Amino acid sequence: MQQRLTHGEAAALGEVYDRFASLVHSLAHRVLDDEDAADRVTREVFAYVWEHPDSYDPKQGTLRSWVAAVTRHQAVQRLRQTEAASARDGGSEAPEPAEIEQKIHEASTAARADYIVTSMPAPLRAALELAYFQRRDYRQTAADLGVTEDEARRRLRLGLQLLSTARTHQALPPAHRAAHPAPTARAPHAPRGPRPPHSPYTGPGASAPPGPGHGRSL
Amino acid sequence: MNGPDEWDGRELSDSPGERPRIPSPRSAPEDRGPLPDPAPLPVAEPDGPAGTSPAPETGDGTEPPVAPVIIPAPAGAPPHRILKSLLGAWALAACSAEETAAVEAHLTDYASCADEALRLREAVGLLHPADSLDLDPLLRSRVLELCLGRRPARIPVPEWATPYDAETAKLDALLRDMGPAEWRAPVRLRWFEGERPVERETTVAGVMGHLMAVDGLVATALGLTDPLGTAAPPGAPDPLIRTETFWRAADEKQSPLATHAPWRDQSSALIRQVSFAGTKVAELAVPYGDFRLPLRDSFLDRAFECWVHAGDIAEAVDYPYEPPAAAHLHQLVDLAARLLPSALADRRRAGLAAPPQRLVEAGAPGRTLHLEVEGNGGGHWYIALDSPAALGTPEHTVAHIALDSAEFCQLAAGHISPEEAAAGQLGERDAIRDVLFATASLSRL
Numbered sequence: 001m002q003q004r005l006t007h008g009e010a011a012a013l014g015e016v017y018d019r020f021a022s023l024v025h026s027l028a029h030r031v032l033d034d035e036d037a038a039d040r041v042t043r044e045v046f047a048y049v050w051e052h053p054d055s056y057d058p059k060q061g062t063l064r065s066w067v068a069a070v071t072r073h074q075a076v077q078r079l080r081q082t083e084a085a086s087a088r089d090g091g092s093e094a095p096e097p098a099e100i101e102q103k104i105h106e107a108s109t110a111a112r113a114d115y116i117v118t119s120m121p122a123p124l125r126a127a128l129e130l131a132y133f134q135r136r137d138y139r140q141t142a143a144d145l146g147v148t149e150d151e152a153r154r155r156l157r158l159g160l161q162l163l164s165t166a167r168t169h170q171a172l173p174p175a176h177r178a179a180h181p182a183p184t185a186r187a188p189h190a191p192r193g194p195r196p197p198h199s200p201y202t203g204p205g206a207s208a209p210p211g212p213g214h215g216r217s218l
Numbered sequence: 219m220n221g222p223d224e225w226d227g228r229e230l231s232d233s234p235g236e237r238p239r240i241p242s243p244r245s246a247p248e249d250r251g252p253l254p255d256p257a258p259l260p261v262a263e264p265d266g267p268a269g270t271s272p273a274p275e276t277g278d279g280t281e282p283p284v285a286p287v288i289i290p291a292p293a294g295a296p297p298h299r300i301l302k303s304l305l306g307a308w309a310l311a312a313c314s315a316e317e318t319a320a321v322e323a324h325l326t327d328y329a330s331c332a333d334e335a336l337r338l339r340e341a342v343g344l345l346h347p348a349d350s351l352d353l354d355p356l357l358r359s360r361v362l363e364l365c366l367g368r369r370p371a372r373i374p375v376p377e378w379a380t381p382y383d384a385e386t387a388k389l390d391a392l393l394r395d396m397g398p399a400e401w402r403a404p405v406r407l408r409w410f411e412g413e414r415p416v417e418r419e420t421t422v423a424g425v426m427g428h429l430m431a432v433d434g435l436v437a438t439a440l441g442l443t444d445p446l447g448t449a450a451p452p453g454a455p456d457p458l459i460r461t462e463t464f465w466r467a468a469d470e471k472q473s474p475l476a477t478h479a480p481w482r483d484q485s486s487a488l489i490r491q492v493s494f495a496g497t498k499v500a501e502l503a504v505p506y507g508d509f510r511l512p513l514r515d516s517f518l519d520r521a522f523e524c525w526v527h528a529g530d531i532a533e534a535v536d537y538p539y540e541p542p543a544a545a546h547l548h549q550l551v552d553l554a555a556r557l558l559p560s561a562l563a564d565r566r567r568a569g570l571a572a573p574p575q576r577l578v579e580a581g582a583p584g585r586t587l588h589l590e591v592e593g594n595g596g597g598h599w600y601i602a603l604d605s606p607a608a609l610g611t612p613e614h615t616v617a618h619i620a621l622d623s624a625e626f627c628q629l630a631a632g633h634i635s636p637e638e639a640a641a642g643q644l645g646e647r648d649a650i651r652d653v654l655f656a657t658a659s660l661s662r663l
Binding site for chain 1: 303304305306309310312313314334337338340341342344345346347348354357358360362364365366368369370373375383387390391486489490493
């Protein structure tokens with residue numbers, strides 16, 4: 001698929017859209033909680049995928065995980081911009097930068113968690129679905145799934161362990177750039193602490209590439 | 219059994235004695251869950267018995283940990299291995315009261331388990347019901363337009379294949395939202411034969427088989443595999459015969475969803491094939507039983523059929539369904555308008571339409587009907603009435619029909635009868651009647 005995109009095959013772009021559009025849109029919506037903004041991010045994500053198919057490295061993960069990482073970067077970037085804009089306009093009511101940062105962190109974590117849930121092995125997802133959304137206890141979950149109680153406990157625990165990695169990821173780059181949508185493109189900033197696994201988004205605006213991030217959430 | 223330890227590389231060695239941090243219970247997936255709250259955690263409360271005060275219901279499960287009352291592990295508590303395996307179920311409040319008590323007693327003694335318990339309970343707060351938001355079906359074309367504007371395709375999808383690309387993608391998205399029961403939903407297919415409407419009962423799965431079998435005509439014309447395989451009927455390819463063959467060959471025991479993937483694979487392969495072949499194949503003749511269409515028109519025809527039958531499916535399962543984008547709809551209406559002179563000639567041969575009033579030389583202007591299609595994808599067409607070879611021109615207009623594009627397409631699909639079509643009419647009544655009936659006669663199974 002990457003080759004077909006690189007070759008400039010429009011049919012491949014359509015197929016990539018059909019495969020990932022609902023993932024991209026739902027992740028963007030989780031971060032931004034706004035239909036129009038999620039639509040815009042969806043457009044930008046596919047434009048990035050189409051314009052920069054080479055920045056996907058198959059060694060780093062699946063195409064799906066890469067598309068999810070690009071989406072999270074784009075969506076968080078947009079959230080930063082809208083939060084910064086509303087902070088500027090908010091006067092004394094404006095939230096503190098730390099509050100904004102917390103909100104962005106939470107939104108980014110939520111999107112990562114959603115991705116983990118959609119990507120985890122189906123048996124784990126089914127167990128979590130029963131125990132959490134259907135409120136079955138683990139014995140009922142075991143019976144529903146036709147597995148031993150040991151296995152049901154194992155799946156619930158493993159599923160949550162996978163999900164908890166959404167929190168252990170480093171936060172996305174700090175807000176200082178987005179607060180001043182700089183005209184100079186790609187001024188790199190040093191990430192605080194170790195480099196995040198999804199490489200930081202150094203572009204100034206939504207149209208800039210989000211960097212070669214590869215989602216290896218699992 | 220495989221213990222959870224097998225996957226857990228993050229744990230520290232158990233170190234008893236450290237004060238555990240125990241998160242409060244998870245919140246309900248929805249604010250007012252149908253079931254009672256999960257068993258509360260023991261909370262330090264000197265005046266009441268531990269474990270009876272309800273824990274605060276919170277929205278996100280991220281509040282600071284609550285210090286537990288240290289209660290002794292019940293006699294005969296399960297072994298460490300079992301308690302550890304219960305941590306996930308405990309975090310989800312999905313174990314018994316006794317197990318909950320045993321796990322919580324254990325957590326006071328084992329810091330690493332308490333750490334994991336906290337981590338897992340925080341993870342529960344990240345569970346979120348899946349969005350049921352439907353993607354705007356028109357978002358796809360907006361996305362593709364933006365992308366191709368920024369980086370033009372080296373291998374574009376031909377203009378005449380883009381409605382088929384869009385309509386198959388839209389139907390694919392609808393199908394992905396449907397479960398097995400919906401695939402078995404009855405669908406009434408309606409079309410027009412001669413002077414009267416006919417209909418046929420099938421299921422959603424049957425409609426998809428029909429689309430795949432007839433798309434297969436185009437596929438085989440392009441040298442792709444015939445979806446009917448060895449069951450393909452001999453002789454001139456005919457959409458009806460192919461469909462019935464496919465229905466007969468369908469395995470009753472097969473999942474009704476079984477046609478989804480092969481149909482989608484075939485439609486993707488068709489789009490890809492014509493992208494590479496490009497203009498070279500645009501005029502390739504595709505046989506449809508007693509007539510042929512150039513490949514470019516057969517792609518429009520297949521897009522129209524895909525839309526119409528997707529509408530049948532959506533109606534059967536009570537989903538909303540959007541018409542094609544205006545630019546695509548215009549191409550589909552244009553194909554119908556271009557087919558009208560031959561359809562008129564066919565009806566004349568069958569004695570169903572008035573004979574031509576005069577003979578017109580090929581390419582010369584003749585009596586004309588002005589077809590005005592209003593709204594989304596509409597436009598003006600000048601239909602030659604005398605013969606398919608004649609030229610329709612505004613100067614020779616003898617009649618004028620005005621109708622909405624949705625109405626026109628419903629008529630061309632055979633979903634409404636020519637008498638019922640809400641059309642503004644002016645001029646020769648026979649010409650108008652003939653053209654409306656000819657439009658309905660474009661429909662088929």
